[in-house]
Amino acid sequence: MILYSTNHQSPDVQLEEAVFRGLPPDNGLYMPHVIPTLPTSFFDNIEKMSITDIAFEVSKALLGDEISEEDLKMIVNRAIDFDAPVVEIEKDTYVLELFHGPSMAFKDFGARFMASLMSYFLQKSQKDIHILVATSGDTGGAVAQGFYKTPGIKVTILYPTGKVSDIQEKQLTTLGENVTALEVDGTFDDCQALVKAAFLDSELSSKFNLASANSINISRLIPQSFYYFNAFAELKRAGNTKPVVFCVPSGNFGNLSAGLIAQRMGLPVKMFVAATNVNNVVPEYLKTGIYQPKPSQETISNAMDVGNPSNFIRMRLLAGDAHQEVVTHITGDFSDDTDTRKAMKDVFDRTGYVMCPHTAVAYLGLKSYTDTLNEEVAGVLLSTAHYAKFLDVVEDTLGTSVEVPERLSALLSKEKVSILMTKDFADFKAYLLK
Numbered sequence: 079m080i081l082y083s084t085n086h087q088s089p090d091v092q093l094e095e096a097v098f099r100g101l102p103p104d105n106g107l108y109m110p111h112v113i114p115t116l117p118t119s120f121f122d123n124i125e126k127m128s129i130t131d132i133a134f135e136v137s138k139a140l141l142g143d144e145i146s147e148e149d150l151k152m153i154v155n156r157a158i159d160f161d162a163p164v165v166e167i168e169k170d171t172y173v174l175e176l177f178h179g180p181s182m183a184f185k186d187f188g189a190r191f192m193a194s195l196m197s198y199f200l201q202k203s204q205k206d207i208h209i210l211v212a213t214s215g216d217t218g219g220a221v222a223q224g225f226y227k228t229p230g231i232k233v234t235i236l237y238p239t240g241k242v243s244d245i246q247e248k249q250l251t252t253l254g255e256n257v258t259a260l261e262v263d264g265t266f267d268d269c270q271a272l273v274k275a276a277f278l279d280s281e282l283s284s285k286f287n288l289a290s291a292n293s294i295n296i297s298r299l300i301p302q303s304f305y306y307f308n309a310f311a312e313l314k315r316a317g318n319t320k321p322v323v324f325c326v327p328s329g330n331f332g333n334l335s336a337g338l339i340a341q342r343m344g345l346p347v348k349m350f351v352a353a354t355n356v357n358n359v360v361p362e363y364l365k366t367g368i369y370q371p372k373p374s375q376e377t378i379s380n381a382m383d384v385g386n387p388s389n390f391i392r393m394r395l396l397a398g399d400a401h402q403e404v405v406t407h408i409t410g411d412f413s414d415d416t417d418t419r420k421a422m423k424d425v426f427d428r429t430g431y432v433m434c435p436h437t438a439v440a441y442l443g444l445k446s447y448t449d450t451l452n453e454e455v456a457g458v459l460l461s462t463a464h465y466a467k468f469l470d471v472v473e474d475t476l477g478t479s480v481e482v483p484e485r486l487s488a489l490l491s492k493e494k495v496s497i498l499m500t501k502d503f504a505d506f507k508a509y510l511l512k
């Protein structure tokens with residue numbers, strides 16, 4: 079796999095270098111030169127494959143021969159050891175549940191694959207790595223779990239103070255060992271800007287082997303494509319022959335970019351719906367052709383409170399670059415908190431299905447698109463996190479108490495340990511150097 083920088087001012091690299099660098103020196107993003115199309119036989123037999131088999135075939139096609147088949151199998155098997163079931167909640171409306179991994183969010187796919195891949199490369203190089211990651215809620219917990227106690231890897235998580243849910247915060251701040259949480263007095267965008275500035279700082283990069291675990295890192299995106307194929311396989315097993323629409327609740331747009339990679343590899347997708355909360359710079363771009371990042375606003379779907387999504391450029395390139403081409407692959411929708419709560423309550427009252435606020439944003443996005451169609455489709459909305467991670471909002475909205483998995487409730491009694499940090503890069507840099 080040879081990767082180029084989207085800013086075209088840095089040399090091409092192989093996967094290993096892209097994984098450890100995270101960002102190219104010209105501050106672009108790494109993109110594969112070639113995204114191969116999978117053979118027809120793969121799609122003809124997909125319903126017979128488990129998610130781990132699918133993950134292996136997809137990553138083998140994407141990564142080429144940089145890693146042997148035997149090693150790749152080991153990397154995939156170690157990372158993708160949980161399922162992503164599809165649940166029909168209404169006729170032709172399916173929820174792709176991506177929260178059955180250790181941190182109960184879709185980020186487990188990316189974080190675990192990346193951890194497995196990095197450990198494999200590190201065995202050969204014997205170097206120590208310091209991972210910096212910014213989170214608006216879910217990435218941090220998955221990365222903390224994925225890299226916990228991994229030899230040679232230290233993890234620093236930056237999160238915006240007061241802007242993640244209680245359970246999310248406990249996931250970041252209670253593990254200890256090689257995982258440190260920095261509570262930043264600012265927004266997620268501030269956290270992300272600090273991390274990016276650290277990668278571009280020559281003093282820091284000469285002292286440490288810094289790496290990113292955000293979706294700017296290409297190794298986070300590759301595994302996020304697996305579950306689109308798996309959802310297609312599940313629909314095929316259920317006898318679906320209708321065109322498939324995916325609605326993706328979006329913040330940094332890594333998840334949607336991964337879906338576009340799957341489409342480029344041959345997955346038949348009629349349309350992607352990019353659903354956001356009021357942090358709607360991408361739906362606005364899809365409507366007007368103008369991309370205008372804005373400071374993020376706080377919402378009940380906090381993991382999507384992103385005002386300047388990192389993967390915008392990747393999403394655009396993968397969808398054809400020119401605006402008129404992009405909108406043939408992606409349509410946008412956004413919802414405010416009031417409508418999000420109404421959807422959570424309405425779906426619960428009619429079907430008994432409990433959705434987290436992000437899933438409800440996706441539900442609304444899916445309906446806003448499918449209601450305009452004159453044909454029947456199978457609508458798949460991605461449920462990116464377990465509802466219990468947003469317990470207060472969910473119980474308050476539904477007016478009833480809900481079941482909390484042991485794995486999450488056990489966190490609440492644990493003691494939070496974090497370090498307060500300003501959003502000033504000089505303070506962050508001084509902390510890292512110390």
Ligand SMILES: N[C@@H](CCOP(=O)(O)O)C(=O)O
Pocket residue numbers: 212213214215216217218291292293294329330332381382388
């Ligand atoms: N929504 C994310 C924000 C970071 O996104 P990433 O996909 O780039 O890691 C979160 O939950 O932290």
